[in-house]
Amino acid sequence: MMFRVDRDVLAEAVAWTARSLPARPSVPVLAGMRLEVTEDQQLKLSGFDYEVSAEVTLDLQTGEPGLVLVSGRLLAEITRALPAQPVDLVVDGAKAVVTCGSARFTLLTMPVEDYPSLPAMPPAAGRVGSDVFASAVGQVAVAAGRDDTLPMLTGVRMEIDGDTVTLAATDRYRLAVRELKWQPDQPEFSAIAMIPGKTLADTAKSLTTGAEVEIALSSAGGTGEGMIGFSSGGRRTTTRLLDPEFPKYRSLLPTEFSAHADLATGPFVEAVKRVALVAERNTPVRLAFRGGEVVLEAGSGDEAQAVEALPAELHGDEINIAFNHQFLLEGLGAIDSDVARLSFTTSTKPAILTGGKPEGDDSAPDYRYLIMPIRLSG
Amino acid sequence: MSRKQQVPRVATTGSADDTGCPILHVDMDAFYASVELLDRPELAGTPVIIGAAGARGVVLSATYEARRYGVHSAMPMTRAMRLCPQATIIPPSHGKYSVVSRGVMEIFQTVTPQVEPIASDEAFLDVGGARRRLGSPARVAAMIRAQVAERFGITCSVGVASSKFVAKLASRQCKPDGLLVVPADGVVEFLHPLPVGALWGVGDRTEEALLRLGIKTVGDLARVPVATLRRELGHAAGGHLSALAWGRDEREVTPHVPDKSIGAEETFAADVDDPETIRRELLRLSEKVAARLRAGGHIGRTVSVKLRRADFTTITRSRTLREATDVTQEIYVTACELYAAADLARVRLRLVGVRMENLLRAEASVRQLTLGERESGWREAERAMDRAVARFGPGAVRPASLVRPKFDGIDL
Numbered sequence: 134m135m136f137r138v139d140r141d142v143l144a145e146a147v148a149w150t151a152r153s154l155p156a157r158p159s160v161p162v163l164a165g166m167r168l169e170v171t172e173d174q175q176l177k178l179s180g181f182d183y184e185v186s187a188e189v190t191l192d193l194q195t196g197e198p199g200l201v202l203v204s205g206r207l208l209a210e211i212t213r214a215l216p217a218q219p220v221d222l223v224v225d226g227a228k229a230v231v232t233c234g235s236a237r238f239t240l241l242t243m244p245v246e247d248y249p250s251l252p253a254m255p256p257a258a259g260r261v262g263s264d265v266f267a268s269a270v271g272q273v274a275v276a277a278g279r280d281d282t283l284p285m286l287t288g289v290r291m292e293i294d295g296d297t298v299t300l301a302a303t304d305r306y307r308l309a310v311r312e313l314k315w316q317p318d319q320p321e322f323s324a325i326a327m328i329p330g331k332t333l334a335d336t337a338k339s340l341t342t343g344a345e346v347e348i349a350l351s352s353a354g355g356t357g358e359g360m361i362g363f364s365s366g367g368r369r370t371t372t373r374l375l376d377p378e379f380p381k382y383r384s385l386l387p388t389e390f391s392a393h394a395d396l397a398t399g400p401f402v403e404a405v406k407r408v409a410l411v412a413e414r415n416t417p418v419r420l421a422f423r424g425g426e427v428v429l430e431a432g433s434g435d436e437a438q439a440v441e442a443l444p445a446e447l448h449g450d451e452i453n454i455a456f457n458h459q460f461l462l463e464g465l466g467a468i469d470s471d472v473a474r475l476s477f478t479t480s481t482k483p484a485i486l487t488g489g490k491p492e493g494d495d496s497a498p499d500y501r502y503l504i505m506p507i508r509l510s511g
Numbered sequence: 512m513s514r515k516q517q518v519p520r521v522a523t524t525g526s527a528d529d530t531g532c533p534i535l536h537v538d539m540d541a542f543y544a545s546v547e548l549l550d551r552p553e554l555a556g557t558p559v560i561i562g563a564a565g566a567r568g569v570v571l572s573a574t575y576e577a578r579r580y581g582v583h584s585a586m587p588m589t590r591a592m593r594l595c596p597q598a599t600i601i602p603p604s605h606g607k608y609s610v611v612s613r614g615v616m617e618i619f620q621t622v623t624p625q626v627e628p629i630a631s632d633e634a635f636l637d638v639g640g641a642r643r644r645l646g647s648p649a650r651v652a653a654m655i656r657a658q659v660a661e662r663f664g665i666t667c668s669v670g671v672a673s674s675k676f677v678a679k680l681a682s683r684q685c686k687p688d689g690l691l692v693v694p695a696d697g698v699v700e701f702l703h704p705l706p707v708g709a710l711w712g713v714g715d716r717t718e719e720a721l722l723r724l725g726i727k728t729v730g731d732l733a734r735v736p737v738a739t740l741r742r743e744l745g746h747a748a749g750g751h752l753s754a755l756a757w758g759r760d761e762r763e764v765t766p767h768v769p770d771k772s773i774g775a776e777e778t779f780a781a782d783v784d785d786p787e788t789i790r791r792e793l794l795r796l797s798e799k800v801a802a803r804l805r806a807g808g809h810i811g812r813t814v815s816v817k818l819r820r821a822d823f824t825t826i827t828r829s830r831t832l833r834e835a836t837d838v839t840q841e842i843y844v845t846a847c848e849l850y851a852a853a854d855l856a857r858v859r860l861r862l863v864g865v866r867m868e869n870l871l872r873a874e875a876s877v878r879q880l881t882l883g884e885r886e887s888g889w890r891e892a893e894r895a896m897d898r899a900v901a902r903f904g905p906g907a908v909r910p911a912s913l914v915r916p917k918f919d920g921i922d923l
Contacts, residue, residue, distance in 0.1 A: 305881040385883050415834075417877055457879060481880060505880040 134199020135223040136170050138191060140233060143220050144212040146189045149339055149368060150178045151209040153187040165243040166205030168222070170196040179251055180205055185332055186251045187370045194219075202245040203229050211238050252371050254362045255351035258324065259317035261298065263337075263346045263365055269300055269311045270337035272467040272500055277330030278304035288327040288375040289334075291361075293350075295320060301382055302330055307460050308382055308483075308503040309467065315348070324350050326361050327375040336372070340365040386503060387483055392449025393476040394422050395489045400443060401473055402465050404429055408439040409458035417455035417507040422447045431458070454480045455507045461486075464502040481508050529649040529671055531695035533639030534764065536670040536678035537655060539615065540687035542632035543572035545665040546611050547601045558598035562588045567778050571603050575687055608632075611663050618658050622651060627764045633682075635675050637764035649692050656690060673698065674760035676711050683709075698758035703730030710755050717744060717752075732756040773809065774817075775799040776864025782821045784859040790847055795913055796865040797843035804867060805897055810835040810876050811867030814845040818855055819862035828853050834878060835871050839910075840889040842867065 150166055158164045169177045174196050179188040201224045208231075212220070215233040223230050224242065231238040270289065278286030292299040296317060301310045340346050343366025351360040359374035409418055411432035421428045427445040432438035454477060465473055470488025477484045483505055487498040539545065543561040548554055558577035562570045568588040580595035592600070612631040619626045622645065625637035638651045645651050652669040659667050666688040670681025673695040680702070685691035693701045707726055708718045720743060726732050732740075733756035741749030754760070775796045783789060793816070804811060815829035828849040836842065846865050896908045 303882055306879055308882055380883060382882075415879065455877065483882070503882070505882055505884075508878045508880055 134170055134197055134201055135221065136176055136193050136196035137219050137221050138176060138193060140212070140215050140217050140220050142191060144215065146176075146178050146191055147205075147209050147212045150180045150187050150189055151205045152180075152335065152339070153182060153185045153370065154180045154205045155182040158182070160247075162202065162243055162247045162249075164204055164206065165202040165245075165248060166208055167200070167202050167245065167248055169200045170198050172198050181249060181251050183249070183373075184329070185370065185372045187368070188251060189369075190367045199224060200245055201229050202243040202248055203240045204243070207240065211240075252360060254364070254369060254371060255349040255360050257318060257347050257349045258293070258322055259315050260345045260347050261313065261315035263341045263343055265313055266346050267337040267341050268469065269298075269313045269500075270333055272469065272502075273300040273302045273309045273311050274330045274334035275302075275463045275467050276304060276307045276309035276502065277302035279331075280304070285327070285376060285378050287330050288379070289330045290377070290379045291324075291326045291328060293317065293322060293324045295322065301379070303380060303382060303503075306457065306505050307464065308385065309464075310382065310386065310501045310503075312499045325377055326350060326359060327377045327379060328361055329372060329375060332372045336363055336370050340368060340370075342366045342368070385483070386501065387476075387478055387485065389478070390449070390476040390485070391478050392422070392447060392452055393474055394427065394448070395446040395472050395474050396427065396443060398465055398468065398471055398473045402462060404441045404443050405458055405462055405465070408432075408441050409462075411437040411439045412458055415457065417509070418458040418461065419453065419455040419509070421451075421453045423451050449477075452477050452480060454484060455509055456484075456504055457507060460504050464504055467502055468500060480506055482506075527649070527692040527697070528694040529647050529692045532648050532671050532673045532692060533637050534672055534675055534678045535636040535638055535648060535652050535655070536672075536675065536682040537615075537619065537634055537636065537652075538668050538670075538679075538682045538686070539632035539659075540666045540668055541572055541574050541578075542612075542665070543603060543608055544574045544577075544601075546608055546663075547604075548574070549664055551599075551601070554599055558582075558595050559601060560588070560591055560595070560598045561601050561603050562591070563602055564588055564592075564600050567780075573598070611665070614663060615659055615667075618655060618662070622655060624766060625764050626766050635678065635764045649690070652690050652692075656688075674758065675762050675764065676755060676760040677701070677758055679711065680705065680709060699733075702756065702758055703728060703733060705729045707732050710752060712748065712751060712755070717748070720744060729756050772815075772866050772868040772870060773800055773803050773807070773811065774815075774864055774866030775803075776817060776862055776866075778862045779860070782859040782861050784857050786850075786856045789850065789860060789863060791912055792863050793846045793850060793865060794839075794843050794910060796863065797846055798839045798910070798913070800865050800867055801837055801839040801842055801893065802897065802900075804837040804870075805873075805894070808873045809867075809870045810837045810873045812836075812869040812871070813867065814842055814849065815866045815868055816846050816849040816853070817862070817864035817866065818850065818853055818860055820855070821859040821861050823861070825862075826853060826855075829868065831869065835869070835876055837873060838889050839893055 155163055163182055167179045171177065174193045176191045176193050176196065177188055211231060215236060218234040220231060220233045227242055229240045229242050273289050277289055281287065286304050289300055289302045296314055297312055298315050299310065299312050340363055346363050346365040349362035360371055361374055362369060362371040405418055408429045408431040412418055419430045422445060424447060425444060426442050428440060428442045430440045464486040468486060468488045472489025474487050474489040475484055483503045486502040486504060487500065544559050547561060556576060558580065559574045560570055560577050560582060561572040562568050570582060570584050570586045570588060570591045572584060573582045577595050577598045582591045582595050608631060616628060619634055619636055623636055623638050623641050627635040638648050641651055648671045652671050656667055656669055659665065668682045668686040668689045670678040671692040672678040672681050677693050677698055681691040681693045706728055707713055707721050710729060724743060726735060732752060737750060737753040740753050743749065744752065777792055777796060812835040813829050813831045815827055817825060817827045819825040830845055830849060832845065842865065899908045
């Protein structure tokens with residue numbers, strides 16, 4: 134086997150594939166990256182860790198069909214460091230030789246016959262714009278739990294109902310919900326999938342090279358050992374689904390509020406960051422909304438304190454409410470709007486953060502970030 | 512009430528130079544025993560031991576007449592009774608002691624706000640600021656002794672020195688009913704003849720280690736290079752002891768040291784190996800600890816469990832929670848997990864204890880609410896229990912598993 138390919142093209146493809154390689158492989162061959170030159174002059178690079186598979190296909194200028202398995206991490210480091218010239222890879226017995234300009238690397242190959250076969254891509258279900266998808270996933274994944282002892286909270290739930298996709302994630306302290314449109318292959322398609330949050334966020338971000346992302350789902354609407362696949366611009370990745378158990382979040386999203394406040398997002402973020410300097414981890418930033426302003430406070434009498442006032446357009450009852458500043462900042466970062474709207478009921482009931490909208494626009498926002506307050510005693 | 516009484520007596524004196532000696536250590540003499548003698552004056556001058564007479568009771572206090580027979584605090588009662596069979600045994604009545612203790616602390620407060628109570632019967636005072644109002648430290652010390660004797664009819668001993676630890680040694684030296692000033696320039700002279708065991712932080716183990724090195728007195732210790740001590744005793748302990756041996760003690764009198772932990776433990780009447788019984792005891796102790804947390808306005812983040820096997824080997828296990836709590840259920844669940852993780856099921860236990868550490872003031876505490884959380888849960892239920900108990904007395908409401916049949920005594 135041999136192939137020749139541009140250094141940049143190869144480096145990018147190898148780097149993308151290497152992302153899904155396990156850092157501590159359960160079996161040594163899983164540290165390998167599989168390189169295959171097909172009869173029709175294509176190069177396929179793939180990686181797999183039993184959970185996530187990744188495969189990228191490139192068109193070749195020259196190539197002889199064949200198959201080889203080499204250390205993925207090493208290949209990624211090498212290709213990243215090569216000069217900007219065509220790269221040749223030739224398999225010679227048990228060795229793979231990489232040549233680029235005057236640089237030459239000899240890599241040991243790994244037993245390709247021991248390598249597990251990659252899961253087949255499930256049947257395609259529809260398509261979505263890659264930028265929209267990446268931003269929607271980013272908005273939701275921020276609220277996914279990072280605690281592996283509660284696996285059901287580390288996922289992003291994807292509900293597909295016709296041409297609407299709803300993404301939701303929660304770590305019990307906040308809940309992010311995003312609705313977006315897509316083009317299902319069948320107009321009546323519906324499905325539910327729990328996708329590992331971190332994998333989904335990485336995948337969506339890395340698939341913006343193509344214009345559209347194709348979503349493929351096995352056992353559509355079913356439960357258990359499901360699989361979801363995403364492909365775009367020659368890259369495809371599959372990931373095993375989580376148990377679809379998830380809190381019944383729709384009933385937890387309040388729909389009626391006693392007040393809402395609109396603030397300029399940028400200055401609000403800056404102010405929260407400033408007062409949060411004196412708030413230790415897991416301690417709150419307190420917000421007091423009064424007429425035309427909000428007063429932010431952090432810290433207590435025994436330690437450093439900070440206070441700052443900002444203009445805020447309050448509609449409805451005055452309110453004092455406190456939040457974990459990290460949760461608040463992550464929500465403000467996710468709304469993707471110059472105006473942030475916080476809607477409240479009481480200081481111990483969930484608040485909803487959305488992008489602000491002009492008066493009179495009553496359409497439901499497509500992104501909602503629910504945040505549970507911190508209850509202050511006394 | 513130290514059990515180390517081997518320190519040689521020094522003449523009681525209040526006339527030494529007390530310049531630069533603002534620290535007082537006031538220690539009641541045989542506190543519980545002295546208080547009991549107020550009600551039993553006929554026992555004055557006879558050996559009296561305060562402690563529960565059960566098989567597993569320990570000596571809480573003893574008169575000096577009893578101490579002459581080798582009786583000391585924390586000694587098992589059975590042993591004390593063997594050493595001094597003629598002693599009168601009085602079971603403790605803690606309410607009485609705390610009334611006197613509060614009164615004594617009030618006297619201290621009239622002298623200076625710089626009072627650091629370290630037990631119900633002893634405290635440090637920094638009287639440096641009272642000089643113009645009340646006079647020199649030695650005069651203040653004499654005044655305190657007179658007031659305590661006058662108001663409560665019990666005696667106390669006061670050490671006056673330039674640092675807390677020397678003051679404490681001084682009060683021990685002049686016990687009972689004494690006053691000793693260690694002049695600021697006489698600290699080394701005072702310290703060096705003392706046995707190393709007299710130093711704060713030198714327990715039996717350390718003392719043994721030091722004796723092995725041929726170090727018998729504080730003076731011996733002072734002459735050992737600090738590097739050697741650090742190697743033998745550990746970095747912190749070695750450095751600390753070396754500083755103490757030269758009379759260096761930078762600790763200040765800090766009034767109102769907040770509770771560092773709240774705990775409860777129970778020695779079983781007979782050793783227990785039944786996990787069910789042990790868990791029930793953990794529940795009872797968790798309840799006790801949680802109620803004390805709530806009563807004191809505390810919440811704690813770290814739950815620790817103490818398990819003592821029948822052979823006295825003891826293990827403690829602790830876990831820090833994500834959020835501080837004062838809820839029995841949360842403490843109990845964690846305590847049970849710690850017990851399970853200790854892998855002592857079917858091991859005979861003599862004692863179990865539950866302790867909350869990492870305490871915070873409840874009013875300064877905050878709680879991150881969770882999605883879909885019920886408005887009222889265990890916390891509210893337990894607060895309601897507190898109110899019922901306040902009104903109807905202890906045991907008015909308790910977990911069903913802790914309700915005992917009425918005639919527990921005839922349980923076969």
